[in-house]
Every structure is written in structure tokens, then in C-alpha cells.
Amino acid sequence: xxxxxxxxxxxxxLRLLGVAFAYELxxxxxxxxxxxxxxxxxSLWRPLVMIFVYRAILATPDARVGGFDFPTMVAYLILxxxxxxLLFHQRGLDLADQIFQGYVTKYLTMPVRFFVLALxxxxxxxxxxxxxxxxxxxxxxxxxxxxxxxxxxxSAALQAFALVALGSYCAFLVCFLVNVLAFWLxxxxxxxxxxxxxxxxxxxxxxxxxxxxxxxxxxxxxxxxYWAVSAPGELFLGRLGSADFQRGxxxxxxWIVALELLRQFLWRRGLRRHVGAGA
Numbered sequence: 001x002x003x004x005x006x007x008x009x010x011x012x013x014l015r016l017l018g019v020a021f022a023y024e025l026x027x028x029x030x031x032x033x034x035x036x037x038x039x040x041x042x043s044l045w046r047p048l049v050m051i052f053v054y055r056a057i058l059a060t061p062d063a064r065v066g067g068f069d070f071p072t073m074v075a076y077l078i079l080x081x082x083x084x085x086l087l088f089h090q091r092g093l094d095l096a097d098q099i100f101q102g103y104v105t106k107y108l109t110m111p112v113r114f115f116v117l118a119l120x121x122x123x124x125x126x127x128x129x130x131x132x133x134x135x136x137x138x139x140x141x142x143x144x145x146x147x148x149x150x151x152x153x154x155s156a157a158l159q160a161f162a163l164v165a166l167g168s169y170c171a172f173l174v175c176f177l178v179n180v181l182a183f184w185l186x187x188x189x190x191x192x193x194x195x196x197x198x199x200x201x202x203x204x205x206x207x208x209x210x211x212x213x214x215x216x217x218x219x220x221x222x223x224x225x226y227w228a229v230s231a232p233g234e235l236f237l238g239r240l241g242s243a244d245f246q247r248g249x250x251x252x253x254x255w256i257v258a259l260e261l262l263r264q265f266l267w268r269r270g271l272r273r274h275v276g277a278g279a
């Protein structure tokens with residue numbers, strides 16, 4: 001009898017990933033008024049408010065905030081809001097609920113890894129949000145062409161989106177980790193809200209990181225949120241170059257490796273704790 005092919009589990013996982021992606025995509029794109037309001041309006045109100053704030057700060061033509069004049073700041077805020085929509089968020093996973101309610105035990109009997117199902121949600125999120133952002137981007141470019149940001153070059157745009165995609169995967173891993181803490185803690189949603197606040201600040205969603213004090217900005221450049229929002233925005237506008245893109249890829253890949261190792265460790269420990277508690 002021949003030994004089982006080592007490629008078997010990988011093929012099975014890839015097939016499951018495709019099924020999970022299709023299911024999650026059909027579920028989230030079912031036509032509902034709530035979907036339209038949530039996906040079209042989420043993350044839009046904050047940059048609109050900040051545009052008025054910066055209008056007051058940058059009232060004169062020669063006024064600058066961290067090297068940004070008012071038109072450049074408007075372009076940056078539009079980019080930050082667009083990139084933030086592409087990032088995975090805590091509402092995309094319900095793992096904590098499944099842990100609290102005991103449903104997670106059923107995954108112990110499945111011949112596939114649970115993480116593949118979560119990856120299906122991540123792929124669905126990127127697919128849906130990319131379409132939403134493309135629609136909003138086209139509408140904004142038609143309605144406000146004088147304010148809408150234009151890429152410094154085609155390569156700058158591609159590099160910016162590559163950083164956002166890697167940053168979104170980092171955000172997905174962090175969401176998974178926060179949910180896994182439900183094996184030990186009951187304050188997962190509080191931690192999620194705190195993590196969201198810290199992420200928005202470190203990513204430069206409302207204030208560009210380069211406009212912050214240099215000591216703080218230097219520290220934030222080692223964190224993945226900066227390379228998921230602020231750096232892609234400045235790269236798109238031509239304020240950063242290819243050397244910065246290469247550094248960003250290295251930083252993000254380092255974070256992905258570290259977060260993945262931590263995810264595997266906490267998931268295995270959490271499952272053992274969960275089964276033991278229920279025995």
C-alpha cells in the first residue's frame with residue numbers, strides 16, 4: 001500500500017478555502033440596505049470631519065503640517081480612508097462568540113484546519129472591499145476631480161496597494177489573536193476596541209505619521225499599521241520612494257511571521273485548555 005501523498009492536505013485546504021470564500025462572499029453581498037449603508041459610509045465620516053479641521057489649521061496658502069499643505073492633506077485623508085476600508089477588522093470574525101458558546105469543539109472533529117475557514121473570510125473581505133473602494137474612488141474622481149489624489153506613477157500605485165494587502169493580512173492575524181484570547185478572557189470586545197483605537201493612531205488614519213514628532217514617528221515606522229495606511233498613502237503621492245517600499249515589505253513580512261507563530265501557539269494552547277475545561 002502506497003503512502004499518502006504529502007500534497008493531499010494542501011489540496012484539501014485549498015479546495016476548502018475556495019468553498020469558504022464563495023460562501024462568505026455570497027453571504028456578505030446579499031442585497032440589504034444595511035450592507036449598502038455600512039460599506040459605503042463606514043470610515044467616511046472621520047476624514048470628512050478632519051478635512052474641516054485641517055481647513056481651519058491650514059487657512060493660509062503657505063501653512064504646512066508636517067510638510068502637507070491643505071490640498072495634499074485632503075488627498076492623504078482620502079487615501080487613508082480608502083486603504084483603511086481594505087484592512088480586515090474585528091467584525092469580520094466571530095471566533096470569540098464560538099469559543100464562549102462552545103461551538104469551537106466541533107472543529108476538532110473536522111479533517112481540515114479551522115484556520116482555512118478564517119482565511120476564506122479574509123479573502124472575501126478583500127474581494128468585497130476592493131469593489132467598494134473602486135466604486136467610491138470612481139465616484140469621487142468624477143464628482144471632485146480637483147481634490148481627488150492622483151498616483152505619482154503606476155509603480156507607486158502598485159507598491160502602495162501591495163503594502164495595504166500585506167498590512168490587511170497582519171490586521172487579520174491580530175483579529176484572530178484577539179478572538180483566540182476568549183479561551184482565557186471574557187473582555188475580548190473591550191480589547192478589540194482598544195486595539196482598534198491604537199491601530200488607527202499608529203496607522204496615521206487621521207494624522208499622517210510623518211507629521212508627528214520625529215521620535216514618535218521613528219518608533220511607529222517599526223509597526224505594521226504605519227506600513228498598512230500612512231506609508232502607502234505617502235508612497236501613492238510620491239512622498240516616499242522604492243527604498244521605503246522595500247523596507248515596508250520587510251517589516252510587514254517580519255510581522256506576518258511573528259504573528260503567525262503566535263497564532264499557532266495560542267490556538268493550540270487554547271484548544272487544549274478549552275477541551276480540558278469541558279471534560
